[in-house]
Amino acid sequence: MISIDSFQCKRCGICCKWEGPVRVSEQEISKIAAFLNIPEDEFIRNHTVLAPDRRSLSLMEKEDGSCVYYDDEAKACILQSVKPQQCKDFPKKWNFPGWDNLCEGGKALHDE
Numbered sequence: 001m002i003s004i005d006s007f008q009c010k011r012c013g014i015c016c017k018w019e020g021p022v023r024v025s026e027q028e029i030s031k032i033a034a035f036l037n038i039p040e041d042e043f044i045r046n047h048t049v050l051a052p053d054r055r056s057l058s059l060m061e062k063e064d065g066s067c068v069y070y071d072d073e074a075k076a077c078i079l080q081s082v083k084p085q086q087c088k089d090f091p092k093k094w095n096f097p098g099w100d101n102l103c104e105g106g107k108a109l110h111d112e
């Protein structure tokens with residue numbers, strides 16, 4: 001049994017690359033649009049989509065489902081200072097069965 005309390009992110013970026021909506025609230029949309037220097041309505045139109053359950057907007061994804069804001073070269077999130085709460089909350093506040101076999105920080109918990 002792993003203990004998530006000692007989880008430490010290894011910054012592998014895998015969670016930014018798997019499929020699934022990254023939901024954004026109205027407040028987060030305002031912050032991200034301001035950070036990117038894009039008018040809010042333009043950001044909503046060109047950089048978000050309706051989440052599959054139609055209950056919120058989510059960030060637009062690349063064709064393979066990965067997040068457009070993950071910088072592969074820098075191995076970092078371009079939106080680091082304004083990234084959505086959903087990203088900050090994984091995996092301690094939400095996760096899914098088997099997450100600990102995909103996420104490098106989760107895998108490390110098995111070695112403890």
Ligand code: SF4
Pocket residue numbers: 015016022067068069070071076077078079080083084087
């Ligand atoms: S917004 Fe940043 S932290 Fe969130 S999925 Fe995209 S690249 Fe990862």
Ligand code: SF4
Pocket residue numbers: 008009010011012013014015016090091102103104105106
């Ligand atoms: S998959 Fe896990 S270890 Fe890798 S960046 Fe995401 S939270 Fe951190």
